[in-house]
Amino acid sequence: MPTHPSARVQQAREALASRLRELRLDAGITARELAIRCQWSESKSSRIEHAKTPPSDADIGAWCRACEAEGQTADLIAANRHADAMYVEWRRLQCGGLRQLQESGAGLYRRTQLFRVYCSNVVPGFLQGPGYATALMSSSAAFRGTPDDVSEAVAARMERSRVVHEGGHRFAVLVEEAVLRYRIGDADTMAAQLGSLLSAIALPSVSLGVIPFNVSRSMWPLETFTIFDDLQVHTDSLTAAVTLTQPTEVALYARAFEELARLAVHGSEARALITAALGTLDD
Known part of the structure; x- marks a missing residue:
């Protein structure tokens, strides 16, 4: 527990x-x-x-x-x-609505040069399309009973995600294959999102790796986390958003990211896994 x-x-x-x-x-x-x-x-x-x-x-x-x-x-x-x-309760973060939560991280996103992101459950926020983000935030707002400003929050997330295209930032992203299979929203929403991931592979600022189901693991699946340069780590639980700044802890997450990266496939192999997930949407 x-x-x-x-x-x-x-x-x-x-x-x-x-x-x-x-x-x-x-x-x-x-x-x-x-x-x-x-x-x-x-x-x-x-x-x-x-x-x-x-x-x-x-x-x-x-x-x-x-x-x-x-x-x-x-x-x-x-x-x-x-x-x-070390943590801020989600209830406090979200008391002003989901839009405020999205806008609160905009400055950090602009300052960061290297993002290292590992996701075990959902598509990373800055690679989410509007439909996927809407489905995800709607379920979150309903579950937590927070103010329903999903439309404004999605717009804020899309605005924050512009850093992917601005230059001056690099994104090393790892997702578990399960992320491609979990159905957030309906089939059309997932098809659009998986199509966006295929496009993201071609972006010069993004390195997208997928960790296959059948890989022999030397590193177990972890909670989703983001390393901002070498300065801090953000990771989320059901009840809290945790920020880690202690150098030894940041270094440990960086080491975990390196281990997970060794398990991932990139390029054509990653595309094949995304395409395979697309093919299951009609099942």
């Missing part, structure tokens, strides 16, 4: 506290000595080590200096920020 996001936040805070305590122990100093070096109370050190009080970025910098471990500062600060804002 998936861990609830709030529990994951607490786990992240406890993991950070444990890492800070290990730094102090590795430095061979007591909590009192650390407090003296940091010029704060011993009780503050204890609260931080026991995950009772979240440290500030400045606290982490002082802690690392006191332990002569300045090389750990950036990673620990990123972990701290991740613990505070």
Whole structure:
């Protein structure tokens, strides 16, 4: 059963506290000595080590200096920020409607030069056609009971997706073959969407790979995720949109993407799988 996001936040805070305590122990100093070096109370050190009080970025910098471990500062600060804002509940994101959710990511899309996208369940947003996006967002709005502004949200998604054609951006996309077979909308909607994917293969900015059903897997199917340059990862669950910025976590997702890419087929083989999926729509 998936861990609830709030529990994951607490786990992240406890993991950070444990890492800070290990730094102090590795430095061979007591909590009192650390407090003296940091010029704060011993009780503050204890609260931080026991995950009772979240440290500030400045606290982490002082802690690392006191332990002569300045090389750990950036990673620990990123972990701290991740613990505070590792997820945003979908209910909060969508309370203003789906259009606002689409528009909120436009700036990040414009800034990003390299997108690495893995999708195990639906077509990536920036490769979705209007019909497919409408069917998907309509079902999402109905399920979550959010404001019905699907038409405006689809228009915002189409506007955001223009980055594929603008230049200055590269898209490395991997989809499981199941994405081609899951029927979002009716047969005509899926036919149009699969046709759009065939066209996307020819785009100079897009590398589209499909991971076949029958491939011998060295990497299991994962949740859908997007890596924006080497700066952050977005992944979605049913209840939360998760943003990861800790360098070690971003690197782990980048490694997973590389492993999944080795399983994918591209070019004519990818086209054949998409065409085969098209052929099943009349079944």
